[in-house]
Amino acid sequence: MADLRRFLFLGLLTVLVVGCQARPTPLTDNPPEPLPSYEDVQTRAQERVGSLDRFWAVASVGLRFKDADGDSRREQGEGHFQIVKPSSVALTVGKLGETYLLLGCDDDRFWWIERLDERVAYVGDQDGARDLAAARVGVPVLPTDILKLADLNAWPEPGSPGAGRVIEIQRDDLDASKIFAVEFDEGDRTRVVYLTRLAYEPVGVDLVTEAGDIAARSQLLGFERVLNRIDPLNHQRVPSRILVDVPSAESRIELSLSRMEISNRRPKALVFDFDELVRRFRIDSVVPLEDIELGAGR
Incomplete structure (x- = not known):
């Protein structure tokens, strides 16, 4: 009996010692999935916006910016956001059916038209207009920048000079296990598109200067299907809410889009x-x- 008790005691002691030495395996976040190829992401982007050559939408617009005199201004109203690619864009703001602000461009020129205290139009060449527009009129971004910040342009083909590079994200405010990025070298700027790992859907875009500063940053929310009256079998999807911040100009643009469509009837x-x-x-x-x-004052 003594031997049996000794055996049981030693067995229990062994279990206790082993139990005390063992350490629970710490819980760790699952590592991110491997990055997709650019080809796969570009294919999904092509399905989403590749044939978005014309676009029309009702827009609820909020603008916050500093004008050429350094005065803070806020404008809000209803209007339209209209595109005919490659470079014709118009964003109008009005109230009660009357347009009082119009930001637009064609292949050659950029313009900002006001019908507020005075009826004035500011106009410049597309080349070099960005810095002039921000410094001299207070316009936070060019119309063509909105296309990039909303990720509405077709992506370059894989293997082409403009093709992007798939990278891990470098932002603390985004979850790297859920978001990755594609980086595009655009000469004087780098464009970084942030996408979900699950569906390759963009959640935002950064435009970065050569010095590494954020020229503009967007958030893209509420993707919806666009009514395509030209080719109903094409299912383009675009963000219904676009938020753009321009830190250097202390500016912000908020667009809420509805009744989005592709048709030959409009834009006019x-x-x-x-x-x-x-x-x-x-x-x-x-x-x-x-x-x-x-x-100079205006």
Whole structure:
């Protein structure tokens, strides 16, 4: 009996010692899935916006920016967001059916038309217009920048000079286990598109300067299918809410889109015709951007 008790005691002691030495395996986050190939992501982007050559939507618009005098301004209203690619874009803001702000461009020119205290149109060449527009008029981004920040442009083909590079994200405010990024070298800027690992759907875009500063950052929310009246079998999807921040200009643009469609009926050519817009809106003065002195009152 003594031997049996001794055996049981030693067995229990062994269990206790082993139990005390064992350590629970710490819980760790699952490592991110391997990055997808650019080819796979580009194929999904092509399905989403590859044939989005024309676009029309009702837009609820909020603008916060500093004008050329350094005064903070806020504008809010209803209007339209209209695109005919490659480079014709128009964003209008109005109330009670009357347009009082219009940001637009065609292949050659950019313009900002106001019908507030005075009827004035600011206009400049597309080349070099970005810095002039921000510094001299207070316009936070060019219309073509909105296309990039909303990720509405077709992605470059794999193997082409403009093809992107799939990377892990470098932002603390995004979850790397759920989000990855594709980086595009665009000469004087780098464009970084952030996408979900699950569906390759964009959640935001950064435009980064050569110095590494954020020129503009967007959030993309509420993707919805666009009504395609030209080719109903194509199922384009675009964000219904677009938030754009421009840190250097202390500016913000908020777009909420509805009734989105692709059709030959609209946009009308008029919205991209600067000279006709000046005539229709009875603009009193047309001011070239290069003629505005920095810091001068308007």
